Amino acid sequence: MSLLKQILDHLQKHPQPLKTPASSFQLARFAPAFLQSSDSHKDTQETWLVYEQLLLACLCVEDDVSASKLLHTLEQRFGSQRSRIQALKGLYDEAQATDDRELVEVLRWYEKLLQEDPTNLAIEKRRIALLTSLNRRTDAIAALVNLLSHSPTDAEAWAQLAELYRQQGLYQQSIYSLEEVILITPNAYNIFARLGETYYIASPNDPEQLADAVRHFCRAVELCEWYLRGWYGLRLVTGRILKEGQGMKGKEGLDRAKTERLYHVAGERLKTIVRRAKKGDKGWTGFDKGEVLAAEQLVKEGE
Amino acid sequence: MGLLSNTLLLLSTLLLTHSCYSAHEHTTTTSRLTPTSLPLDILLETIIGASLLCATIVLSNNQLRPIAHRVWAGKLEREVGAGPWGQLDERVGFLNIRTKRADFAEFVKAEGRS
Numbered sequence: 001m002s003l004l005k006q007i008l009d010h011l012q013k014h015p016q017p018l019k020t021p022a023s024s025f026q027l028a029r030f031a032p033a034f035l036q037s038s039d040s041h042k043d044t045q046e047t048w049l050v051y052e053q054l055l056l057a058c059l060c061v062e063d064d065v066s067a068s069k070l071l072h073t074l075e076q077r078f079g080s081q082r083s084r085i086q087a088l089k090g091l092y093d094e095a096q097a098t099d100d101r102e103l104v105e106v107l108r109w110y111e112k113l114l115q116e117d118p119t120n121l122a123i124e125k126r127r128i129a130l131l132t133s134l135n136r137r138t139d140a141i142a143a144l145v146n147l148l149s150h151s152p153t154d155a156e157a158w159a160q161l162a163e164l165y166r167q168q169g170l171y172q173q174s175i176y177s178l179e180e181v182i183l184i185t186p187n188a189y190n191i192f193a194r195l196g197e198t199y200y201i202a203s204p205n206d207p208e209q210l211a212d213a214v215r216h217f218c219r220a221v222e223l224c225e226w227y228l229r230g231w232y233g234l235r236l237v238t239g240r241i242l243k244e245g246q247g248m249k250g251k252e253g254l255d256r257a258k259t260e261r262l263y264h265v266a267g268e269r270l271k272t273i274v275r276r277a278k279k280g281d282k283g284w285t286g287f288d289k290g291e292v293l294a295a296e297q298l299v300k301e302g303e
Numbered sequence: 304m305g306l307l308s309n310t311l312l313l314l315s316t317l318l319l320t321h322s323c324y325s326a327h328e329h330t331t332t333t334s335r336l337t338p339t340s341l342p343l344d345i346l347l348e349t350i351i352g353a354s355l356l357c358a359t360i361v362l363s364n365n366q367l368r369p370i371a372h373r374v375w376a377g378k379l380e381r382e383v384g385a386g387p388w389g390q391l392d393e394r395v396g397f398l399n400i401r402t403k404r405a406d407f408a409e410f411v412k413a414e415g416r417s
Contacts, residue, residue, distance in 0.1 A: 012383075013383055014383065014384075015383055015384075015385045015389055016384065016389050016392075016393050018393065018395070018398070018403065019393065020406075020410075021403075021406050021407040021409075022410065024403070024407065025407070025410075056395065056398070059400055059403075059404070060400070060403040060407055061407050062404055062407060062408070087396075091398065091400055094400050094401065095400045095401070095404060122396065125396040125397055126396075128397060129396075129397040132397070132399060133399050133400075133401050156390065156391060156394050156396055157396075159391045159392075159394060160394050160396075163394075181391065185388060185391070187372060188388040188391055189376060189386070189388070190386065190388055190389075190391060190392055191388070191391060223372055223373055223376060224372075224373055224376035224377050224380055224386060225373045225374060225376075226377035226378075226380050226381045227376070227377070227380055227386075228380070273381075277381075283378075283381060283382050284381050284382075285381075286379075286381050286382045286383045286384035286385075287380075287381065287384060288384065
């Protein structure tokens, strides 16, 4: 199998390569060999996709030599005026910066580019990311709200806004942003799970909010039958409702009997996931080990 | 694609082509004044050829994916850990490269210690 096919195969088996340092490293170790091979000189869409993914992975694992070579080839092929290439260059500069002064210089460069071309979405996003990195969260939120005012169908931006609000403790605004993401991508079960989690964190003692959390988790597992976070959330919140004995009577559609049934179904599903993931069955190796252990812990607590 | 499925595909294509050619020959050689319907063997050959072709194509393709969203997404989650909306969690456009590098440095330190 050619190296390009190997890397594409790896990307298909690991669709979120930058999630953990270990997974970034798994991808970045292909970079030196790829640069040496003849596959890196092909001019196909797949090659450039691999270039971009390898560049991001190399920057995450501090392999700056390979990263600069990959970036240089991309600049030569597409020119340094393209917004996507400018964003990658900005990312590289941010990674190389050693102190806040250099980061502020990169920020100035982003603002200069945005003055020249206010429609440069990639650079706007990089500026917001850099503001967050510099701990200027209120500026980041203001900039993100500005981005969304002229680009309201960007689900990624709404999801980022939800995360920023959540970090600030502004849960109602976070819920609003997540609902905007749902409007754009109605089948995103992971966002339903996040909604459930945010409702639960926002008010763990309010029975109405807990009922809404349960509904969101139910929708998440309705859309994806083996979504670990969905089942975990469902078990957690129904467990809390049953334990605290919240006044669930009369709440439309969610009485004690239903809550107990949901609690048990979630427990069964979690047990199946834990059993099969720990055994390492074929087709069950995609779960995160930490999440599986947490699920095992939760089920044990409930027994 | 296995040898058997390839052979069956070739056979069914040949049958279908032959039946179409025979039907064409039949219509051009019989006179207009005494119309006869298409002979039974040509009909049977067409039906058998077409159904064998369809069956072979469907059965030889084992890349079929589940139809129900809940089953398909569940399959992706348990096999590769991320579904089609993973980028809403990862948000690469807003990647915080400094925290990623710091995490990696810690990871290397932890690996070095163990």
